Amino acid sequence: MKPIRIALTKGRLERDTVGLFQKIGYDCTPLLEKGRKLILAIPDGNMEIVLAKAADVITYVEHGVCDVGIVGKDTILENGHSFYEVLDLGFGRCKFAVAGPKGKPFYTGYRQKRIATKYPKIARGFFEGKGMDVEIIKIEGSVELAPLLGLSDAIVDIVETGATLRENGLEMIEDICPVSARMIVNIPSMKLKKEQIETLTHKIETVKGAE
Numbered sequence: 611m612k613p614i615r616i617a618l619t620k621g622r623l624e625r626d627t628v629g630l631f632q633k634i635g636y637d638c639t640p641l642l643e644k645g646r647k648l649i650l651a652i653p654d655g656n657m658e659i660v661l662a663k664a665a666d667v668i669t670y671v672e673h674g675v676c677d678v679g680i681v682g683k684d685t686i687l688e689n690g691h692s693f694y695e696v697l698d699l700g701f702g703r704c705k706f707a708v709a710g711p712k713g714k715p716f717y718t719g720y721r722q723k724r725i726a727t728k729y730p731k732i733a734r735g736f737f738e739g740k741g742m743d744v745e746i747i748k749i750e751g752s753v754e755l756a757p758l759l760g761l762s763d764a765i766v767d768i769v770e771t772g773a774t775l776r777e778n779g780l781e782m783i784e785d786i787c788p789v790s791a792r793m794i795v796n797i798p799s800m801k802l803k804k805e806q807i808e809t810l811t812h813k814i815e816t817v818k819g820a821e
């Protein structure tokens with residue numbers, strides 16, 4: 611039987627995913643000793659792990675070159691449309707929030723507000739839901755810089771501990787939604803590799819249930 615191919619978001623979600631696979635009982639040595647390799651075989655799980663940037667995990671799963679993806683809900687909300695979201699893995703917990711300079715009122719005045727974010731779709735949707743016409747400015751990282759430099763009135767970004775906001779004189783204005791890592795599945799793979807995918811989800815649920 612061909613292995614199932616799993617696209618895994620490299621970076622923050624990688625360590626918890628390896629921990630999850632180890633709890634299931636898979637030998638993750640290839641992942642722990644990966645060097646610069648991007649495709650790693652986990653033979654006892656009959657799996658192949660593809661290490662990719664978050665948005666690319668969705669692209670590979672949607673195009674069917676990977677059967678399964680492990681990716682944050684943030685990336686799904688911003689980039690995803692056609693796949694099954696089958697499990698909340700419970701790690702990579704953080705939230706989307708609006709934040710701005712400490713002590714500076716945000717929801718006042720008539721001037722159109724500028725929002726800097728790495729997630730323009732989510733930010734636009736959030737303010738549209740409030741009937742607020744805002745200007746969105748796309749930033750690639752360290753979004754907290756934008757209000758500090760005077761580029762924006764506020765940001766829409768991920769907040770986990772709040773340390774980045776605090777250490778840069780910013781504060782939360784409003785929560786948008788919680789975020790955690792999810793398992794997604796390519797639509798045809800769900801039928802074609804049903805048994806293998808169900809076995810994996812069952813094992814994950816068993817391990818998670820025992821936590």
Ligand SMILES: Nc1ncnc2c1ncn2[C@@H]1O[C@H](COP(=O)(O)OP(=O)(O)OP(=O)(O)O)[C@@H](O)[C@H]1O
Binds near residue numbers: 623684703770
């Ligand atoms: N501070 C955080 N706390 C917890 N989870 C986070 C945090 N920041 C991001 N995440 C989650 O981890 C995923 C991967 O984040 P990570 O920081 O590793 O990469 P990234 O920010 O998407 O890209 P880059 O590689 O450019 O930093 C995010 O998509 C999100 O779901």
Ligand SMILES: O=P(O)(O)OC[C@H]1O[C@H](OP(=O)(O)OP(=O)(O)O)[C@H](O)[C@@H]1O
Binds near residue numbers: 768769775
């Ligand atoms: O609330 P905290 O615990 O401080 O975490 C939040 C920070 O973590 C993420 O940034 P990341 O480290 O991924 O860097 P980036 O801004 O370049 O994406 C996020 O964009 C915030 O900046």
